[in-house]
Amino acid sequence: MPSAQSAAERISTLRSEIENHNYRYYVLDEPSIPDAEYDRLFQELKALEAEHPELVSPDSPTQRVGGAALAAFGQVRHELPMLSLGNAFEEQQLLDFDRRVREGLDLPGGDLFDAGIAVDYSCEPKLDGLAVSLLYEEGVLARGATRGDGTTGEDITANVRTIRNIPLKLQGKGWPRVLEVRGEIYMPKAGFEALNARQLEAGGKTFANPRNAAAGSLRQLDPRITAARPLELCVYGVGRFEGELPETHVAVLHALKSWGLPISRELRTATGVAECLDYYRDIGTRRDALPYEIDGVVFKVDALASQRALGFRAREPRWAIAFKFPAREELTELLGVEFQVGRTGALTPVARLKPVQVAGVTVANATLHNMDEVARLGVMIGDTVIVRRAGDVIPQILGVVAERRPPGAQPVHIPETCPVCGSRVERTQLLRRSKGRQTLSEGAIYRCVGRLFCRAQLKQAIIHFVSRRAMDIEGLGDKIVDQLVEAGLVSSPADLYCLTFEQVRALEGFGDVSAGNLIAAIEASRRPSLARFIYALGIPDVGEETAKLLAKALGSLARLQVALPEVLTYLPDVGAEVAHEIHEFFSDAHNRSVIEQLQARILIEEEGALHPDYAAIATLADLIDKLHIPYVARTGAQRLADRFGSLAAIIDADWLDLRQVERLNERAAQSVREFFADSQNAARARELEAQLHEFGMHWQSERRVAQGLPLSGQSWVLTGTLESMPRDDAKARLEALGAKVAGSVSAKTTAVVAGPGAGSKLAKAQSLGVQLLDEAQFLARLAEWESASRE
Known part of the structure; x- marks a missing residue:
């Protein structure tokens, strides 16, 4: 046991730290540490105060709940305090709780499975939201308040009235004249994701988790903001009331439900602690499938008379407990950042962490997604970071505890060369849309330019190339591809078709039969359809359906290889970014070399002609619009097409000709003249027109008659x-x-x-x-x- 002096110092430190976290959590809605870390600090303080009761003071966090009310809201004093619940983190703590309940009710000890001595408990998920009190007078909603510090909360009546599942007037009959209900206002997972997406689109602040989003949404000074947020209420009990209520907690909740108040669909009654454990395990397995976040289960003695007999401690009732799930968020140290190279060459930063237990699993690595995410988090090597793991989701870093940053923390830099092959790393330019226009701008993706020279990309490219929906080479799994690359037998997908029986037979794990089967599978793949071959190439953003579209619409690999990105966007479902990726892929010299080698070793089954149901017919207005001439919108492009009738005429038009175009303003006319005065722009326009004509998509080309397939257009x-x-x-x-x-x-x-x-x-x-x-x-x-x- 620590000395009184050292205990007093530690207690003082803990109180100060907890109060700071309470302020950030309850008042600012900006928690800086995970719940699990807060729980540890609180449990340490409770233990020290239990050892040194003389040091307990009325202002200790253990003697009250939460934080102070916001000054911007009116204050509401709770006639019956809104207390917190005691927590259990291990099964034995729940068993101890049940033992104390039975002792407090003078029930005999004995076998926990003996129904004769068992207590009936209500079982409900512990929602991760904001606790509120709703006061109904004569069945009409009169006031809404937050829990605040448990004694005094914030008046949020105007805001709670905007939440759709909160009844403004109770339904049915038999409700008490005065009824205070207590519950949790939370944000469902789908609503949380949609809200963050809207916040990002609007350039606003995103929320760390649904609880943070619910708290921030409910405590807005403008009720219209609250009304626009996807909030819901779940009632879990009552406070003050004047009238009659049933004599069990579960019966009370069902009465509330009959009056129009929402309660948990997972509400159950358990007889004895063994059934409580069964409920906890069952809902734990279903946790990720629930439409809302929960962090545990709340068990309450069901009989209200028994609750009254058991009474309260200073901070919590003796008749209820929250059995928490293993923490999904933890604090740990960021030891370093490494970069993984994917199939397309994209470099992904991966955090190397000081190992920590999160949700029952040891986590040593976490994704940082990309360098934009690194910048958004402001993370540095050496930082104390918040790590989250939910279900089978890859662990991720949610934030940084800035106040714990060490003096020697180092920034995270993207490497200049690929960590696998040493090739140059460059930032990929992506096409972005802005008010209908497509422009090149820097994106968040860094790529190794080594492409198939890079072993990291090579292995992934071959694994994709041989997959079932691509070239469908059975028996070429990840481990075998790894062996072939490491042995130097394969340096591109084309080398697969040069493998011999003897080379495969010499690999670890191969015998005569398995080697023969693999060679036979490779031989069987030498006549792919064009769609399979396109998909097998692994062009970024080109999936199976897009590959089929390109094969049918263009009919040949030769056309696809030379297709200009603007021409590709005439095809259905091919956007500017996909068209850019396709064009860049076939512009790469090394990719062209590999494709030439493949064409020499396999026979691609092509349709040859363009498919009439897929190839779009271009218009002159379309072409002008795709040139992105400054100040010329889609309507202006159409007016130019209507006035001149051909691209050549528009290119040759002088200033007077352009000024005669109906409703084309002077600035737009000047811009057209200046655009085509640039020989490179004029040449590019003619190149596009020539390719549209060559591909049979030109507006002056004869439209081909469809072949009349039975289900065309369906x-x-x-x-x-x-x-x-x-x-x-x-x-x-x-x-x-x-x-x-x-x-x-x-x-x-x-x-x-x-x-x-x-x-x-x-x-x-x-x-x-x-x-x-x-x-x-x-x-x-x-x-x-x-x-x-x-x-």
Whole structure:
């Protein structure tokens, strides 16, 4: 036991630190440490005060709750204090709580599973929000208040009236004349994510977690701000009341529900502590699936008479306890930052941490996402950081405890060279939209320019190249790819087609049969469709569906390789950023070299002609608009097209000709003249026009007649399980007939094929009146359509 003097010093320090954290948490809504760290400080203070009761003072944080009310709000004095709950962090602490309850009620000890001595407890999730008191008089909402310091809170009546699930008038009958209900105002996960997205878009402050967002939203001086936030109430009890209420806690909550007040859907009654533990474990397994954040479970003695008999301590009731889940946020030290290189060459900063237990798992690494995130956090090597882990999500750093920054903290710098191959690292320029325009601007992604020379990129590129939806080379898993690269047998995807049986047989883990199977699988992949080949190349932002679109719309790899980004944006669902990535990929000399080697070793099955259902027909106004001539908007481009009729005429137009264009102002006319006076701009425009003509997309080209595929222009959805074929096969057969297979149902959906296990998509199709087919009907129709298309 520490001496009285040292204990007094530590108690003073702890009180000061806790009060500071209380202020930041309850008043500023800017917590600087995780809840788990706060709990540790509080438990240490409680233990010291228990050892030295003479040092306990009325102003100790253990003798009151939370922080002071904001001066901007009126104050409300709670006639019955709003107390905090005691916490349990381990199973034994819950067992001790149950033992104390039974002793306080003069129940005998014995087997915890003996129902004869068990206490009935209410069980509810512990929501992570802001505790409030709502006062109803004659059934009408009269006042809303925060908990504040437990005795005095803040008057937030105007704000709580804006929350949609708080009734302004109670429903039904039988409610007390005066009824004070207590509950938690929280923000659901989906609402929290949407709010942060809006805040980012507006350039505002984002919130660290839903609790922080709920507190900040509820305590706004302008109720209109609160009204715009996705807040909800969950009632967990009553305070003062004048009238009659049921005699158990659970019955009281069900009465409140009947009067229109929301209670937890997870409310249960448990007989004895063993059933409490079962409830805790069950909801712990479902925690991540819940639509709101919880940090534990609250157990209360259900009988109100027993609650009154047990009474209170100074700060907390003896009849209730919060059994907390393992902390999802912890403090630890940032020891360093390393950079990982991904398949596309992007460098991702990874934090190396002093190992710490978070949610029951030892965490030594955490993602920092990108350098913009590093700058936003202001994180430095040596900092004390807040680490969060939720479910299977990769641990991440949420923030920095700035007051704990050591003098020698070092800033995080992006390396100038790739940590894997030593190639130069450059910041990627990304296309951004601004009021309908596309412009190049610096993004947050740094890439190694080594591309397939870089082993980190090479391995990931080959793993993607051989995957099932790409070249589909069975048996080439990650470990085998790693062996091939490390042995120097493969330095590009093209080298796979030069492997010999003897080379594979010599690798660790291979015998004659497995080596033969791998060589056979490689041989079987030598005739890919163009769509598979495009997808296999691993072009950034080009997924399977975009690869299919490019293959059908352009018909050949040769066209795709030379396609200008502006031309690519004429294709459906190809935006400016994707078009830029495609063009940059095929502009890279090393990529072109690898593709030439692949073309010499495999036979790509191309359609040759452009597909009429996919290739868009360009207009002259489109072309002018895509040139991004300053001061010429889409309407101005259309007026130029209507007036001159051809690109050549617009390029050759003089100042007087341009001034005669109806409703084209002088500044725009001058800008057009100056733009085309630049020979490079004029040449670029002619290049675009020539390629549009070459690709059959020119506005003066003859529009080709569609080949009349049975399902051209139709949108289909597959849901549930198909017993006769994999979903991928069904999708491929529909697409071969001209249909687009979508992932969601809408009013534009032509038909939905519903197999066993169909869920929300089936329900939505029924509500929209979309045609439904079972598997037998679908197969019969497929056979008819495929037969017709062959004829």
